[in-house]
Amino acid sequence: xxxxxxxxxxxxxxxxxxxxxxxxxxxxxxxxxRAGEFYLLLGPNGAGKTTTLRMVSGLLxxxxxxxxxxxxxxxxxxxxxKQITGWLSDEPMIYDKLTPPEYLxxxxxxxxVPTEIAAARSRELLRWLGLEPHARERCEGFxxxxxxxxxxxxxxxxxxxxxxxxxxxxxxxAGAARLVKDVLQQKVRSGSTVLMTTxxxxxxxxxxxxxxxISQGRLIAEGxxxxxxxxxxxxxxxxxxxxxxxxxxxxxxx
Amino acid sequence: xxxxxxxxxxxxxxxxxxxxxxxxxxxAGRPDREHRAWIWLxxxxxxxxxxxxxxxxxFVSQQMQADLPTLIxxxxxxxxxxxxxxxxxxxxxxxxxxxxxxLELILSAPVKAERLFAVxxxxxxxxxxxxxxxLVGPFINVLIWRDGWRWLGAYxxxxxxxxxxxxxxxxxxxxxxxxxxxRRTRLAAQITAAIVGGIFVIGLQTAAxxxxxxxxxxxxxxxxxxxxxxxxxxxxxxxxAAAALGxxxxxxxxxxxxxxxxxxxxxRYAPRFAGYVIAASSVAQIARRAAPExxxxxxxxxxATLRRKELLLILRDPWLISQSLMQLLYLSPPALxxxxxxxxxxxxxxxVPVLIMTxxxxxxxxxWLTISxxxxxxxxxxxxxxxxxxxRAKAEAVMQCIGIVFLPFIAALLFVSRQxxxxxxxxxxxxxLSSIAIQLWFRSQAKRSQFRxxxxxxxxxxxxxxxxxxAWAGTGAVAVSGNSLWTASAGFALFLLLCxxxxxxxxLQ
Numbered sequence: 001x002x003x004x005x006x007x008x009x010x011x012x013x014x015x016x017x018x019x020x021x022x023x024x025x026x027x028x029x030x031x032x033x034r035a036g037e038f039y040l041l042l043g044p045n046g047a048g049k050t051t052t053l054r055m056v057s058g059l060l061x062x063x064x065x066x067x068x069x070x071x072x073x074x075x076x077x078x079x080x081x082k083q084i085t086g087w088l089s090d091e092p093m094i095y096d097k098l099t100p101p102e103y104l105x106x107x108x109x110x111x112x113v114p115t116e117i118a119a120a121r122s123r124e125l126l127r128w129l130g131l132e133p134h135a136r137e138r139c140e141g142f143x144x145x146x147x148x149x150x151x152x153x154x155x156x157x158x159x160x161x162x163x164x165x166x167x168x169x170x171x172x173x174a175g176a177a178r179l180v181k182d183v184l185q186q187k188v189r190s191g192s193t194v195l196m197t198t199x200x201x202x203x204x205x206x207x208x209x210x211x212x213x214i215s216q217g218r219l220i221a222e223g224x225x226x227x228x229x230x231x232x233x234x235x236x237x238x239x240x241x242x243x244x245x246x247x248x249x250x251x252x253x254x
Numbered sequence: 255x256x257x258x259x260x261x262x263x264x265x266x267x268x269x270x271x272x273x274x275x276x277x278x279x280x281x282a283g284r285p286d287r288e289h290r291a292w293i294w295l296x297x298x299x300x301x302x303x304x305x306x307x308x309x310x311x312x313f314v315s316q317q318m319q320a321d322l323p324t325l326i327x328x329x330x331x332x333x334x335x336x337x338x339x340x341x342x343x344x345x346x347x348x349x350x351x352x353x354x355x356x357l358e359l360i361l362s363a364p365v366k367a368e369r370l371f372a373v374x375x376x377x378x379x380x381x382x383x384x385x386x387x388x389l390v391g392p393f394i395n396v397l398i399w400r401d402g403w404r405w406l407g408a409y410x411x412x413x414x415x416x417x418x419x420x421x422x423x424x425x426x427x428x429x430x431x432x433x434x435x436x437r438r439t440r441l442a443a444q445i446t447a448a449i450v451g452g453i454f455v456i457g458l459q460t461a462a463x464x465x466x467x468x469x470x471x472x473x474x475x476x477x478x479x480x481x482x483x484x485x486x487x488x489x490x491x492x493x494x495a496a497a498a499l500g501x502x503x504x505x506x507x508x509x510x511x512x513x514x515x516x517x518x519x520x521x522r523y524a525p526r527f528a529g530y531v532i533a534a535s536s537v538a539q540i541a542r543r544a545a546p547e548x549x550x551x552x553x554x555x556x557x558a559t560l561r562r563k564e565l566l567l568i569l570r571d572p573w574l575i576s577q578s579l580m581q582l583l584y585l586s587p588p589a590l591x592x593x594x595x596x597x598x599x600x601x602x603x604x605x606v607p608v609l610i611m612t613x614x615x616x617x618x619x620x621x622w623l624t625i626s627x628x629x630x631x632x633x634x635x636x637x638x639x640x641x642x643x644x645x646r647a648k649a650e651a652v653m654q655c656i657g658i659v660f661l662p663f664i665a666a667l668l669f670v671s672r673q674x675x676x677x678x679x680x681x682x683x684x685x686x687l688s689s690i691a692i693q694l695w696f697r698s699q700a701k702r703s704q705f706r707x708x709x710x711x712x713x714x715x716x717x718x719x720x721x722x723x724x725a726w727a728g729t730g731a732v733a734v735s736g737n738s739l740w741t742a743s744a745g746f747a748l749f750l751l752l753c754x755x756x757x758x759x760x761x762l763q
Contacts, residue, residue, distance in 0.1 A: 112638075
């Protein structure tokens with residue numbers, strides 16, 4: 001359910017972000033995500049969502065612009081920014097030959113989480129995500145949903161303040177998707193900030209504090225569901241209708 | 255669709271796939287490189303013909319006759335290419351069983367799967383033959399040019415050998431399936447393929463080493479012992495060699511027998527292929543091996559974490575182990591030489607360069623796995639660890655493996671001579687570090703499963719790795735002999751390394 005925006009310092013502050021792969025993928029994007037909010041980035045295919053998230057996570061170098069994560073200049077001090085960030089891509093990249101606890105132990109090592117804390121969090125995450133019965137199995141035989149859960153546990157084991165997720169629900173069954181949504185909502189309740197992209201608009205309606213609509217590498221609309229309705233002049237309209245209307249308007253304006 | 259139509263249609267489909275696959279290997283998946291790839295291929299063919307000319311020249315000038323020494327030499331060459339073809343065919347059969355790719359589509363199609371698998375076995379034969387033509391063809395061409403058309407028969411023998419080796423590969427793999435089950439067959443078949451690929455050369459080297467104290471393979475073939483145990487000249491054992499030398503009747507017999515063997519194996523096993531493929535794919539899906547009990551959660555520093563992960567992934571991948579085993583297998587003859595000539599300086603002059611070469615090649619493969627073959631690049635890059643530290647940890651993991659493999663050799667040499675041990679250690683470290691540096695400079699993200707094709711991503715890197723390993727091996731040989739010129743040789747190796755750095759794409763970034 002959408003709630004009123006919270007007054008808190010920026011978890012993520014993006015200004016004038018640009019990235020081009022021959023043609024502009026992100027074209028002067030300005031975006032601000034407040035601490036402790038669930039922010040959803042929507043956009044048609046090729047709008048620049050994934051490129052934006054990859055730049056925020058330090059996986060891509062921007063051509064221009066600034067990225068601040070909880071006041072840390074992510075381009076000047078990427079290590080400090082990465083320390084408080086967790087990243088999960090749509091394609092779960094895990095090691096087939098490791099078991100889930102071994103994978104989490106590896107991630108905890110990369111983020112220098114003390115052994116006792118990491119062990120406790122790993123046990124909790126494995127239980128939470130229903131992976132405990134598979135804790136002694138290598139990931140090579142896991143289904144896509146299970147792999148996504150292992151990858152999600154990896155993104156959370158170091159308790160990041162900013163959790164960035166690119167289409168985390170792609171390919172998950174209803175039960176696994178519900179579990180992931182519950183985990184993310186629980187994280188937001190406990191003070192983490194979530195920045196996520198999805199094509200499932202029903203999730204945006206139910207879970208997001210604020211929604212940003214991105215098209216052709218620029219932010220074309222932003223706000224709560226009611227603010228977006230007011231902006232498009234479509235009272236009572238679904239998010240799908242508003243989304244399509246906003247994207248069509250942007251394309252027509254080109 | 256009738257049998258003939260479905261067979262030709264599927265053969266055409268397989269041919270197109272094989273052609274595009276080969277093209278993709280040559281161009282490293284970049285269509286814009288096609289033109290350049292053809293130029294390289296042409297240059298490679300010319301270079302091979304030149305090498306073949308230099309090697310074959312002396313035999314041709316001796317007027318080759320179908321006498322016992324010649325038949326032994328030609329038979330050995332056939333066995334050599336046959337062992338390589340058998341190894342490649344076993345690899346292909348194992349891949350057909352275990353890689354799912356289009357198998358689900360084929361098995362779900364309303365056509366008889368055995369026909370499709372018969373064509374696929376045929377395609378494997380063709381691919382084994384083509385690979386041999388590429389490598390052995392230049393030698394046959396030079397022999398035709400210098401010694402007459404009779405050598406055309408060698409191409410016929412090549413086809414016969416590829417038919418028999420593919421049939422053998424299918425039979426061996428299916429027998430393994432029946433004996434040890436689909437779960438263990440993959441590893442067993444891959445290790446067998448690795449051993450088969452090198453066994454003939456290694457066997458010859460070992461025999462040569464015990465008979466003459468050197469690793470010269472050809473000398474043992476002409477020894478009195480071999481000549482005295484060889485079958486009589488009219489024995490069918492010599493038919494393939496006689497066919498290669500131009501005996502038409504023998505060629506007909508050899509071709510007929512090989513076709514018969516191939517057809518018999520295909521007829522027997524193609525109908526069962528589908529069942530084995532289904533069994534293998536089921537194993538791939540349920541292959542969730544339990545980890546050993548008692549593993550305690552223990553977080554260590556990021557660099558140590560990365561090293562531990564790399565070692566664990568290498569140790570848990572049977573396929574990678576079998577690939578590395580192939581390289582390590584070639585260490586067995588020089589190891590035997592060290593044992594045989596223990597205490598004398600002669601052995602070290604042969605052993606040290608081989609050790610250094612192997613170290614360079616092994617480190618190159620492992621460095622590709624750890625640096626380019628990272629399966630979770632996003633995770634590692636999004637970690638709060640600098641790129642330099644990440645790469646250093648990965649290089650350290652490779653050096654750890656190199657240390658584990660080569661330290662026993664260095665320790666053995668230490669008992670013989672401190673100078674030899676130092677030369678070996680320095681050379682092994684230099685060759686390994688050079689290969690790691692090359693992999694760093696030419697890194698491009700890939701999946702570990704693409705290890706087989708790592709050489710296609712950059713031919714410059716592959717060539718550089720080999721050349722610089724040879725340069726370090728030469729340096730090691732000079733150093734072991736006590737000649738102070740080893741510094742000049744080391745300088746040349748470093749100069750080559752600088753040239754490679756200058757050519758690398760990372761310099762431009």
